[in-house]
Amino acid sequence: MAGRDQHGMVQKRGVGHWFTHLGLIIGVLIIFFPIWLAFVASTVTQPEIVHPPMPLWPGDQFFNNYRDALVSGVNAPVAKMLLNSFIMAMGIALGKILISLLSAFAIVYFRFPGRKVFFWLIFLTLMLPVEVRIVPTYEVVAGFGMLNSYSGLIFPLIASATATFLFRQFFMTVPDELAEAARVDGARPMRFFWDILLPMSRTNIAALFVILFIYGWNQYLWPLLITTDPSMNTIVMGIKQMFPSGDDIADWPVIMATSILAMLPPIIVVISMQKLFIRGLVDSEK
Amino acid sequence: MEKRVTFKGWLLPICLLLPQVIVTAVFFFYPAGQAVWQSLFIPDPFGLKSQFVGLGNFEFLLGDPYYRAAFTTTAVFSILVTVASLGMALFLAVLADRLIKGSGVYRTLLIWPYAVAPAVAGVLWLFMFNTRVGVVSWYLGVLGYDWNHVLNEAEAMGLVVAASSWGRVSYNFLFFLAGLQAIPKSVIEAAAIDGARFWTRFRTIVFPLLSPTTFFLLVVNIVYAFFETFGVIHTITSGGPQQATTILVYKVFADGFVGQDLGSSAAQSVILLVVVGLLTVIQFKFIERRVHY
Numbered sequence: 183m184a185g186r187d188q189h190g191m192v193q194k195r196g197v198g199h200w201f202t203h204l205g206l207i208i209g210v211l212i213i214f215f216p217i218w219l220a221f222v223a224s225t226v227t228q229p230e231i232v233h234p235p236m237p238l239w240p241g242d243q244f245f246n247n248y249r250d251a252l253v254s255g256v257n258a259p260v261a262k263m264l265l266n267s268f269i270m271a272m273g274i275a276l277g278k279i280l281i282s283l284l285s286a287f288a289i290v291y292f293r294f295p296g297r298k299v300f301f302w303l304i305f306l307t308l309m310l311p312v313e314v315r316i317v318p319t320y321e322v323v324a325g326f327g328m329l330n331s332y333s334g335l336i337f338p339l340i341a342s343a344t345a346t347f348l349f350r351q352f353f354m355t356v357p358d359e360l361a362e363a364a365r366v367d368g369a370r371p372m373r374f375f376w377d378i379l380l381p382m383s384r385t386n387i388a389a390l391f392v393i394l395f396i397y398g399w400n401q402y403l404w405p406l407l408i409t410t411d412p413s414m415n416t417i418v419m420g421i422k423q424m425f426p427s428g429d430d431i432a433d434w435p436v437i438m439a440t441s442i443l444a445m446l447p448p449i450i451v452v453i454s455m456q457k458l459f460i461r462g463l464v465d466s467e468k
Numbered sequence: 469m470e471k472r473v474t475f476k477g478w479l480l481p482i483c484l485l486l487p488q489v490i491v492t493a494v495f496f497f498y499p500a501g502q503a504v505w506q507s508l509f510i511p512d513p514f515g516l517k518s519q520f521v522g523l524g525n526f527e528f529l530l531g532d533p534y535y536r537a538a539f540t541t542t543a544v545f546s547i548l549v550t551v552a553s554l555g556m557a558l559f560l561a562v563l564a565d566r567l568i569k570g571s572g573v574y575r576t577l578l579i580w581p582y583a584v585a586p587a588v589a590g591v592l593w594l595f596m597f598n599t600r601v602g603v604v605s606w607y608l609g610v611l612g613y614d615w616n617h618v619l620n621e622a623e624a625m626g627l628v629v630a631a632s633s634w635g636r637v638s639y640n641f642l643f644f645l646a647g648l649q650a651i652p653k654s655v656i657e658a659a660a661i662d663g664a665r666f667w668t669r670f671r672t673i674v675f676p677l678l679s680p681t682t683f684f685l686l687v688v689n690i691v692y693a694f695f696e697t698f699g700v701i702h703t704i705t706s707g708g709p710q711q712a713t714t715i716l717v718y719k720v721f722a723d724g725f726v727g728q729d730l731g732s733s734a735a736q737s738v739i740l741l742v743v744v745g746l747l748t749v750i751q752f753k754f755i756e757r758r759v760h761y
Contacts, residue, residue: 202563202566205563206567209560209581210577211580215594215636216592219603220595232600241757280487284485285487287484288480288481291471291481292477292481294477300489303489315502316724317737318503318506319495339492341491342492342493342496343488346488347745350645368540371480400586401585402587402698421588421591435589441588445588449584449586452583453580453581455608459579460579
């Protein structure tokens with residue numbers, strides 16, 4: 183009976199147990215299949231793909247295809263596009279965290295005239311994606327001469343208050359005694375911010391960073407609009423630009439190698455920081 | 469909620485707020501205001517002057533069969549994406565929840581497609597179903613089915629739905645699994661002792677207890693299907709064939725940047741803004757409820 187208690191009454195054993203595993207394995211395989219196919223395509227030659235069906239097992243062209251993609255690509259070297267994506271994702275994640283930390287600190291720990299107005303102005307921006315204001319935002323960015331620039335890629339995407347909201351929620355749970363003690367000790371507000379609040383927020387910052395990095399890396403529409411120069415393309419939007427117009431046949435091995443390279447950094451982030459990722463996901467949806 | 473203990477002064481907090489206020493004003497409020505303003509005008513063909521038309525752009529849109537078609541397309545698309553990704557995720561989460569050991573391994577195996585951008589997912593699915601080189605379309609041909617999403621509207625819709633739902637399964641799975649694991653096992657065991665079979669237990673106990681999670685995911689997934697699937701549509705179908713996959717966000721882009729019809733595009737943005745606003749209100753209402761739940 184000991185085994186029974188340990189497993190609980192309603193856990194399936196025997197045949198049912200294996201069906202559960204079977205169902206999950208089939209699910210994993212279905213989810214996995216498109217990526218496997220892309221990986222295989224990135225390791226074979228173009229003729230092997232254009233004469234279907236293509237093989238389902240990797241070939242020996244891995245180094246050739248990835249070198250072609252990274253060094254020359256189609257319109258621009260993929261290495262450059264990876265760098266652009268990295269700068270954009272880091273800029274969005276770090277920029278948003280920085281301005282949100284400061285403004286959440288101001289809103290929670292100070293009383294000043296107009297505080298309510300600022301509060302509501304910032305919170306109006308919650309959940310309004312860049313997609314619905316693309317034309318006027320494009321005009322603003324063009325007016326500043328920020329087309330084909332990193333600041334043009336980054337700033338419009340940090341103009342939202344999701345992170346501020348998150349930090350505000352967290353600061354509200356920080357015990358009042360800490361601020362009280364800091365005040366009695368005569369510590370200045372910024373001292374309290376640096377020495378107490380910031381170290382306490384470390385986990386929240388890291389979790390948010392994971393979510394924002396993926397968000398920034400995976401942007402598509404915005405870079406598509408403002409990077410007309412191929413050397414400023416980000417990798418996620420650059421893939422589509424690698425398809426030829428008209429009837430020419432696409433360079434599938436290089437395109438698929440690029441697709442794999444485009445998904446690798448965010449996947450590494452998700453898997454290596456799984457706990458922070460899940461926490462960030464749950465936090466940012468609350 | 470207010471803090472009891474606060475610091476004195478007003479200059480410092482204003483300075484702390486300044487970066488966010490400037491970025492938000494320049495890149496959010498000004499463009500959003502511009503969208504509303506532009507929606508009231510029609511620019512002349514040379515782009516030199518604009519004529520004030522009041523709500524003319526909106527009246528035109530609501531009477532425009534293409535715009536109405538885009539509304540219907542968006543509704544069909546979001547419902548299909550939501551049902552497909554929630555269904556698959558719930559199925560996998562229920563299975564994973566039945567395991568005592570190993571659910572963590574499956575979780576790791578299932579969550580990482582979340583990291584794949586919708587646009588990249590679009591390229592992967594396009595590759596599988598490409599009419600010339602696609603593996604799946606080739607094998608379908610062997611089975612006697614002639615796949616051509618370039619010409620067939622239903623197949624085009626099916627393909628963008630599949631590509632959009634695929635990466636989304638991870639996200640929904642994560643929340644469903646957490647929801648399932650939060651249900652007290654004693655409740656389910658009590659029902660099992662009373663002789664309720666698995667399906668009965670699921671229908672009468674598990675699913676109702678899971679409804680807050682389901683409702684939350686419903687709203688989040690509709691928002692996703694409305695706005696974040698642009699990359700999938702643009703890479704696979706570009707809204708075609710015959711606008712069969714032109715969803716509202718895609719139409720804002722197509723009319724504003726490809727068609728250069730700024731007044732109409734701005735009016736469409738404003739309509740989308742209202743839709744997002746409504747969804748946000750629904751979500752916030754729901755979250756209040758969940759706090760008390």
